[in-house]
Amino acid sequence: MHTDTLRDDIKALMPRAKGDLAEMVSFRSIHDPAQSPPAECDRMVDWLIEAFADVGLRDVQAHVTDDGSRAVTGFAEGPLDAPTVLLYFHHDVQPPLGDDAWDSPVWTLTERGGRWYGRGAADCKGNIAMHLTALRALGKDLPVNIKIIGEGSEEQGTGGLEAFVPKHADLLAADTILVCDAGNFAVGVPSLTTSLRGLANVVVTVRSLSSPMHSGMFGGAAPDALAALIAMLATLRDDAGNTTVRGLDATGVWPGVDYPPEQFRVDGNVLAGVDLLGGGRVSDMVWARPAATVLGIDCPPVVGSSAAIQPEARARINLRVPPGMDAVSAQDALVDHLTAVAPWHVHVEIEREANGQPFTGTNSGPGYEAMLDSMRAAYGRDVVMQGQGGSIPLCTVFQETFPDAEIMLIGVEEPLCLIHAPNESVDPTEIENMAYVEASFLRRYAERFAAPR
Ligand SMILES: [Zn+2]
Incomplete structure (x- = not known):
């Protein structure tokens, strides 16, 4: 057994982690040329290739995937007969959603109240900083074989890596896959994310007139x-x-940790006096039941609108699909529902966009046990099992491509991070503690894997 200087080593590496994260946040790596120049994603990829080579990986390289984004892979050899662990992250980010809504510059890592702010500080560049810190702490003394896979278009949902994985199974095959695009239930509460909702998006277009008509002359009778x-x-x-899409069960119950409503109100930035939705507990509503959200509506904005009846309107709807429900059937149900409820015989056209199946992670095995031990040791308390309302379609692809692999979701993205929103931030203690979890997991896993089972 090693003398455990890991925790101290990682503490000493935190200034370096902050430097890494500041550089990563400075790259506007939104994988959408309409929002950010592709050169920003390229700079991010170049940085990753250098950074992972610097912590001892070899053959670190970028592969162009079907959607034009680039996936980063690399490898480091551990001892003979050691298991292989694949470390996942993504290196693209969400758009800022209005620079004005940010209290500090979007692309400059800024410390405030003990947290580090900037787009991608948590999702998912904070997890990249965690990986680099863990690997740096272990140095040449790697207890397992390490592979990395860095996705370049996760936030766009265009599926580049999902197509890449089955085609490059040899390159990525592993005994355990750590999908590090998740986080703890709360700061200081070690957590495994054991289930993800899937998703099914549709765009519905309604047409009723061949041109806009005056609301005074025609309003009242014109559809x-x-x-x-x-x-x-x-x-x-x-x-x-409660979600009321015909044919979808909206009565599921979450078997793991309860999500206290008071905490959800804080995490969810819910205004005082406004109700939470649904007839179930919060954990049922966000982890075990479907939810339909209108993401956008095309219609005239208030400024510039005139006294006209609209001939056409469009909305994108995002349906979250809990484990146990098929995403394609759920999408079908949503399409059928919208078609059925359309009033006045208006013309309805529905486009099916992305869908992704829900996911249930590993709940036994040497990797699972080693992870629970490492989390308990790092945080000094028991591990919480939580769901995630969001989806990572890639998890299902990993499960299908590597049916024997243990797949676990961890990371630095706790609720206060406000991922995808303005003022995203990360708690540096989570990077430190989770890097320690990761590094000590790799050691414990090697030991458990070698032990007779
Ligand atoms: Zn993410």
Whole structure:
């Protein structure tokens, strides 16, 4: 057994981790040329290739995937007969959603109140900093074989890596896969994310007139496409806020940790006096039941709108699909529902966009046991099993491509990070503690894997 200087070593590496993260956050790696120049993603990839080579990986390289994004792979050899661990991250980020909404510059890592702010500080560049810190702490003394896979278009949902994985199974095959695009239930509460909701998106277009018509001369009798769309969208929930898509079960119950409503109100930035939705517990609503969210509506904005009845209106709807439900059937149900509730015989066209199946992670095995031990040791308390309302379709691809691999979701993204929102941040103690979890996991896993089972 090693004398455990790991924790101290990692503490000493934290200034370096902050430097890494500051450099990564400075790259505007949104994988969408309409929002950020592709050169920003290229700079991020170049940085990763250097950084992972610097911590001892070899053959670190970028592969162009089907959607034009680049996936980064690399490898480091451990002892003979050691197991192989694949470390996942993504290196693209969400758009800032309005620079004005940020209290500090979006692309400059800024410390405030003990947290580090900037787009991608947590999701997912904080997890990259965690990987680099863990590997740096272990140095040449790697207890297992390490592989990395860095996705370049996770936030776009364009599926480049999902197509890449089955085609490059040899390059990525592992005994355990750590999908590090998740995080703890709360700061200081070690957590495994054991289930993910899937998703099914649709875009619905409603048409009723061949041109906009004056609301004074025609309003009252002319079929209003926007009014029809609003009526259709309103049928997706009941008065209590429960999802009411015909044919979808919305009564699931979450078996793991309870999500206290008070904490959810804080985590969810819910305004005082405004109700939480649904008839179940919060954990049921966000982890075990479907949820339909209108992501956007195309109609005239208030500024510049005129006294006209709209001939056409469009909405994108995002349906979250809990474990146990098939994402394609759920998408079908949503399409059928919207078609059925359209009023006044308006013309309805529904486009099916991305869908991804829900996922259930590993809950036994040497990797699982080693992870629980490492988390308990790092945080000094028991591990919480949580779901994640969001989806990572890639997890399902990993499961299908590597059916024997243990797949676990961990990371530095706890609720206060406000990932995807303005003012995203990361708690540096989570990077430090989770890097320690990761490094000590790799050692414990090697030992458990070698022990007779
Ligand atoms: Zn992410």
